[in-house]
Amino acid sequence: MKGELRRLRSGPGAEDGRQRPFLVRVRFAAEDPGQVIANARAALACVLERADDWPAFEQWQPLLPERFVQRCAPDPTKPEHDGSFNTEAWSRQWRTMTPEQKRAACQGPWSLSDWLHCFDPTGEGAGSDRGWWWWHAGTDETGGGWIQVATTGWPFGSGSLFWLIEASGGTDLAYEP
DSSP states (O other): HHHHHHHHHHHHOOGGGGGGEEEEEEEEEEESHHHHHHHHHHHHHHHTTTTGGGGOGGHHHSOHHHHHHSBBBBOOTTTTTOSSOOOOHHHHHHHSSSSHHHHHOOOOOOOOOHHHHTTTTSSSGGGGGGGGEEEEEEEEETTTTEEEESSSSSOOHHHHHHHHHHHOOOOEEEEEE
């Protein structure tokens, strides 16, 4: 987590050159791709900085950038939504989905609680095994931007990454070939 936070703030360093992670790059369009990257960094840094002392859900909204929170879908208010998550049932359902169904399930807007669940290291969420970690980001000569992440392999659970980019202002997301 500390290495990811360092890369988030200043990009990969010399110590990262010794690692051989599996890297995936996601391209996006935006009027100001540099601002999208800054917005994504701010939201993700907020989460990573609190991994050792994970706040209760009610405390997150004022901690995260207001723009990110506003872009999230409303959280469910039904009594049956108690914040718990059955990972085994979700995994069974995910394995039966077609690629099109998986893409649709990962599209936003995500609720704030669903997005935070992907980072929650307390055992109540998927944070201890989220599948991607910030590596690098930048803009290019076409006027677009990209965010590169280290993963455990392909395919990986990229929904939370895509929502981070979309909620930060990116559009037309695609994996770089």
